[in-house]
Amino acid sequence: MLKTELRSYQSEAVDAALQHDGFALFPEQRTGKCLIALAVVDHHKPDIVVIVCPKKARITWESEIAKHLDLDWECAFYIINYQQPVKNLALRGHWYKFSKDFVDGGGTLMVIADESHHIKKPGTAQSRFVRTLGKRAHWRLALTGTPIDKGYEQLWATFDFVQHKVAFGTYDQFKNRYVLYDEKERRDGRQYKVITGYQRGPELLKIIHHYSYRITFNEARIAMGKKPITIRKRKVYFDLNKKSRRLYDSMDKEMQVVVDGLDIEAPLPVTKIQKLQQICGGFLLMLEPRVPGKKKRKRFVVPTGKEKLTALMQLLSGMDDRKLVICARFTHEIKAINELLHEFKWTHKEISGSSEWDGKFDVDVVVMQIRSGLGFDLSEANTYVFYSWDHSYIVFEQSRFRIMDMERTTQINYHFLMARDTIEEEYFEAIARKKDFSALVLDKYRKTKAAKRRRATRKAAGRVRQACKKKQLALDL
Template identity: 30%
Template structure:
C-alpha cells in the first residue's frame, strides 16, 4: 500500500486488503477509475496511514505525533562510545533504543537501506556494555552480510570487544563458543541457517542480547529458524530486530518477529493473533481475505519500534556509499589463493593459469565474481556464489521497500547469473551489455514501466549517456580498473531528475583484489599506474 499527495487530498493505492483499517479515516471515498482511496490531506489521515505501514510519497509531511517522537529523542543524554559522529536520525534511534531497553527488554529499528542501522546498534550495545548491563551479544543475520558486522565493528566500535564470525564446519562453529568468555564485549555473528542448528550451544552460552538483522527472515512462525529464535529470545536479557520492511506482504508478518522480541506484546499463539487481526474467508474460512483492527495492531508494534525512512534522514548527504564485505566460500578461497601465489589453480574441471600480471589480476577479479574459464574449456565454471547471495538479499530488500534498483557488473557470466536469479524470482528487468542493440528501449522500459524493477548493466557499456533516475539504489557487483567508468556509472542515477537520496552499494570480497581496487577508486587513485608500477600491492590485497 502506498500514498501520494494530490493537492489537498491523499490518494492511496494497493489498499484492498487494508480497507477495514482505512474506514477509520473521515471523508474517504473510492475513486473507481483510478482504483484509489481518496482522503482529505489531514494530520489524522497521515497518522492512520503511518500506523498501517503505508509508503508515503514525496510531499507528505510526517504526522504531528511522528514529529513529536522525533523531537523527544533528538538530544543525546548518554554519549555513545563509537568512532563516528551520529546523524540526527541515528541519534534519535539510539536514544529510543536505550529508553526501550531501560523500560523493557525489546526494541525494533525499522530503517531503510543506507540509514545506518548497524551503526545505531553498535552505539546502543556499546553503551549497554559500558553500563555493565551486557557482556555477550549474538548477532543473527543473512549469510551474505556476516562480514558487514565484522567490518562495521572494526570501523566504529569505541569500546573493548572480541568478535568472531561462525563459519566452517558445524563442529568448528560449536567449538567457537568455548573461547568467547572474556571481559570485553563478546560478540558472535552467525547466519540464520546455522543459528537454529546451534541452538543448544547458544542456550548454554546465554547471550545477554540477541540482535536479528533483516528480521523479515523469521516472519514465518513455522520455520525451524523462527522457532529456535523464539525459544532463544526467552532466555536473553534484551532483544532487538533490525529491518527496513518488517511486513513484506501482510501485517501478520509482525507476529513471528515480535514473538522473538517480547511475546507479551502480540501473544504466543499465531492462530489467536490471526483471528483477531485477519478477516478469514474462502474454503472453510482458512483464507485471509482482508485485515481488521489494524490501528490497534500497529500501535502495539510501534510502541517499541523506531521508523527511519531515508527521505526523512534530511541530514544525510545527497548520496551514500556503502561497502558490503563478502566472505568467499572455502573452495573459492583456495582457488583465489592458489592463483595469487602460484598463477594457477585447479577447478572442478581443468586448470586455470595466468601467464602475466594483467592476466593474473583479471583471473583474480573473475574469481571474486564467481566464474572462471579453465584453459581447456570455453564455458565458465562457477567457483563462488557469495556475491550472488549478497545481491539477492539486496534485491529482496529493494523489492520489499518498493524501490527500483540498478546493478553494474563487469563480466558476462556474472550478468547471466544475475539474469537467472531475477527470472527465478519473477522480477522484471532491463539489460544493457555488449550484445544488446535496443538500448534506448531498455532504458525507457526501466524508467517508465512499473513492472520493470531492476536494470542490469555491463559496466563498460552502461557508463555514459543513460538516465536511470527511476532508481535511487545502485549495486556494484564487480568493478574494472577504470576510474572513468566508475565515475560515469555513478552519474546514471545521481543526475538531474533525481529527487531522492542515492545509495551506492559495493560488493567487495574480503582479503582480495576487490579491496585494493575499491580503495583506489574511493580516493580517485590512478589505477592504471597502480597496475603498472604497484601491481604487487594489488596482488597482496
C-alpha cells in the first residue's frame, strides 16, 4: 500500500505506465520519479523487484521505499549498482540463472533501471545485463530525467529494455530505419561509418512518446499551482595571466608545453582538451617517468596559476548568502577550493569519489565533484557555482538539479567561472547545444501535440456554441 499521496502529474504518469508492461519515465530531476515507480510497483505487486541503479543512489532507494511503501504483500527488493555485474561475472551469471528459474517457476518479477542513461550504449556489459533481465521480467520501468544528449541512437537501448523488439526491433533495424551514415576511410584503408543525420523523425518521436512520460520541473510546479522557478545564469569571466596564456596557447597549437623544466605532452585530442581545462584551473596533472619493472606510475600536480581561484575569491566576497554549492571537475581543484574556504573561515563539506555525503547540509558550502552529483538533496542552497565542468550534458543536468526542490525553491542563481577565450567557453556552448537537442526530442514534440489538442478542443467548443446559437435562434423564430 502506498503511504504517500501522489501529486496530479504523478498520478498521470502512473496511469500512463500501467497501460504497458514496460514504460520509460522521463520527468526532470526532483519531480519524484521514485514515488511514481513505487506506485506502479504497488499496483502490480510483484514477488521480486530488482532495482539497478548507480552506487550512490542505493541509499536514496532504501529511504524512498521505507518512506512511501507499506508492503501488504510478500515482496523482496534487490538493489544492484550498475558496476556490480560488470566487475563480477559470477554475480552476473547468478542473476541470469536466478531470474530465469524464478520466472519459470511461476514467480513474478519487476525490473527498474534507475538513471537508465547508463545503459544507452548497447554494447556495454551493464546495458546487456539490464536488457537481459528485462526480457525475463513481467514489468519493466526505465527512470531518468536525461535520456539523451547527442543523438536518437542513444534511445534504442532504453526502449529495447522496456519494450523488447516491440518499439524499434533490433539495433541494426533501428539504425537502418532512422540513422543516416556516410562512409569514410581510415589511414590504414579500412572503412568506417559516421552519423550525418536522421530520418523519419516524426515516426520516431511518436513511438518514443507512446512508451514514455515526460514533464519538466516547471511544468510540475505549475500543475501543483505554484509559479515557475526563476533561474538566473551569470558568466563570471576572468583573464589568464601571461604565463598561463603562453602555456595554454602552446598546448593548444603544439600539444606540448614545458613547465618548470618538465616536458608535458598531449598526444591525443581528448588529452589535449583535458590539459587545456586544467591550465584554466591553475594546474597540470602529470604522471611520473616510466621505471622499468614498475607498472603503476604516481600522479603529481604542477601548479600553473591562481587566476580562477582569485576569481572565485572575489565572487564569494560579494555574496551575502552563505548557503551555496561549488562544483568542480578535478579533485585538485576541490582541494584548492577547500583550502580557500578554510581561509575564509566558511564551514564546508565535500562530496566526491572519496568523500560520501551524510545527507546533512549543516555547513556554509558544499564542495562537490561534478560526476558525484547524483541523488543528493542540496536544496537548502539556492546558489550554485560551477568552478569547472566537462562536455557531458547529462552529468551537467544531473548536477545542477541538486539544489532544486519542488516545495521550497523559488529562485536559483548559477555562476559559471570561465577563462576568457578558452575551451571553457566552448564547453558552455556545447552543453547549451545538447540541451536544445534534448528539448527538441523530449519536450517540443510533446508540447506541439498538446497545443494541437487544445486548438482542436477550442474549435469543437466553438462549433458547439455555434450550434446552440442556431438552435436558440430557430426556437425564437
